[in-house]
Amino acid sequence: MTTPPDDFENDPTGMRDLLRSLPDPGPMPQDVADRIAAALAAEHAGRAEDDRSNVTPMTRTGRSSKPAGRRWMQAVGGVAAAAAVAAVAVVGINSLQQDNAPTSAVPSGGTHRSVSTDELADRVQVESTGTSYTGASFNTQAASMATGSKTSRIPAQELLTQFGALTKPRAIIGCVRTVGGSLLDDPSSIKVDLATYDGKPALIVVVTDDGKRTAFAVSSSCSKGDKPYAAPRSV
Amino acid sequence: MTDLAETSDRELLAAHCSGDPDAFGELFRRHKDRMWAVALRTTRDPEIAADAVQDGFISAFRRADSFRGDAQVTTWLHRIIVNACLDRLRRIKPTSELPEYDLADRHDVHGSTVIRLDVQEALGKIPEGQRLALTLVDMQGLPVAEAAEVLGVAEGTIKSRCARGRTALAELLRDKHGDGYTGET
Numbered sequence: 250m251t252t253p254p255d256d257f258e259n260d261p262t263g264m265r266d267l268l269r270s271l272p273d274p275g276p277m278p279q280d281v282a283d284r285i286a287a288a289l290a291a292e293h294a295g296r297a298e299d300d301r302s303n304v305t306p307m308t309r310t311g312r313s314s315k316p317a318g319r320r321w322m323q324a325v326g327g328v329a330a331a332a333a334v335a336a337v338a339v340v341g342i343n344s345l346q347q348d349n350a351p352t353s354a355v356p357s358g359g360t361h362r363s364v365s366t367d368e369l370a371d372r373v374q375v376e377s378t379g380t381s382y383t384g385a386s387f388n389t390q391a392a393s394m395a396t397g398s399k400t401s402r403i404p405a406q407e408l409l410t411q412f413g414a415l416t417k418p419r420a421i422i423g424c425v426r427t428v429g430g431s432l433l434d435d436p437s438s439i440k441v442d443l444a445t446y447d448g449k450p451a452l453i454v455v456v457t458d459d460g461k462r463t464a465f466a467v468s469s470s471c472s473k474g475d476k477p478y479a480a481p482r483s484v
Numbered sequence: 485m486t487d488l489a490e491t492s493d494r495e496l497l498a499a500h501c502s503g504d505p506d507a508f509g510e511l512f513r514r515h516k517d518r519m520w521a522v523a524l525r526t527t528r529d530p531e532i533a534a535d536a537v538q539d540g541f542i543s544a545f546r547r548a549d550s551f552r553g554d555a556q557v558t559t560w561l562h563r564i565i566v567n568a569c570l571d572r573l574r575r576i577k578p579t580s581e582l583p584e585y586d587l588a589d590r591h592d593v594h595g596s597t598v599i600r601l602d603v604q605e606a607l608g609k610i611p612e613g614q615r616l617a618l619t620l621v622d623m624q625g626l627p628v629a630e631a632a633e634v635l636g637v638a639e640g641t642i643k644s645r646c647a648r649g650r651t652a653l654a655e656l657l658r659d660k661h662g663d664g665y666t667g668e669t
Contacts, residue, residue: 257628257643257644257646257647260647260650262650262651262653262654263654264618264622264649264650264651264653264654265622265646265650267603267653268603268618268622268623268650268653269622269623269625271600271603271604271623272600273521274520274521274524274525275517275521276516276517276520277516277517277519277520277537278520278530278534281520281534281537281538282516284534284538285512285516285534285537285538285541286509286512288538288541288542289508289509289512289541289542289545292542292545292546293505
């Protein structure tokens with residue numbers, strides 16, 4: 250059944266004008282925009298990793314499915330993960346939110362990659378100890394994390410919400426690469442604590458190479474443009 | 485850096501498909517508010533809308549190479565977002581009823597505001613197809629042809645659904661407010 254065009258155009262009910270007069274919902278709330286931007290950045294990260302290694306795509310967060318294969322820039326421009334909590338300042342997701350100049354705390358050391366991403370991913374250990382890292386105690390806490398072994402205390406779903414793809418070894422490798430490619434030359438282990446740093450969700454990373462431990466802390470989005478919360482240092 | 489702000493939607497999508505890491509971010513920035521509005525108007529629930537918009541943009545990100553180029557990118561995005569909204573709504577309730585979500589407290593508000601709230605409520609009571617057509621055409625201001633493309637139906641169907649939806653809305657509001665339902669202030 251169809252309605253005569255006149256009814257559509259003239260609208261004898263007055264409802265068209267009433268509906269048009271309803272207030273606009275307004276702009277997308279910033280926390281929602283941040284969350285989606287972070288999720289999209291995590292997609293970038295995952296695809297960059299997929300492309301780099303040319304292997305089976307990594308598993309992503311809850312709403313994800315398998316990505317289509319596609320060429321991406323070699324650099325992980327905007328490695329990030331879903332940081333869904335409104336209080337979390339998801340700052341500067343480089344490719345999505347603003348144009349921050351990339352800051353790398355450690356020189357990348359060129360494109361030297363003596364170890365494959367798969368091999369590196371096998372060396373990643375992820376935990377969530379519930380530790381509240383602070384700037385003042387970071388070295389001690391990071392060293393303790395590197396040598397200790399705690400059971401994860403945060404529910405997996407909560408971690409996925411806060412850290413998205415960065416709960417996965419391959420995305421973590423991408424994150425470490427944005428901080429300093431030379432850290433991935435041939436580390437023996439990459440230990441990660443999904444925790445907080447000065448109250449903000451953060452990845453605490455300790456890379457051990459030939460007995461030497463380098464620790465740093467980055468935001469839960471681990472964006473290329475973000476300055477690490479704690480720059481790489483020996484612990 | 486390429487001035488993304490001056491790049492067309494179509495070019496941005498093509499750049500995204502070619503591996504430009506910033507192109508989709510610009511598309512998101514450009515259209516997020518409009519997609520938020522359509523999602524909120526479709527679901528009437530901010531949480532569901534937020535999830536749906538996220539689902540939709542992620543889907544668009546992944547399926548960008550399925551964009552055929554014979555429509556506007558915004559039409560394509562609308563379609564993806566509306567479908568994501570419907571998916572979300574059906575997950576919580578497999579009918580066309582919308583979640584009960586009060587946009588504002590009915591106490592101490594002007595009569596016109598009450599009518600607006602009642603319009604929202606009435607929209608939740610009409611068939612989904614009519615509601616979607618009214619949301620896109622009368623509330624979002626999409627041309628009939630574009631709304632038809634978003635919903636995958638003929639233009640005549642959109643017109644018909646709009647007309648019937650308006651009539652249904654008017655009846656629902658008349659039941660509540662008599663003939664003073666038009667909300668004019």
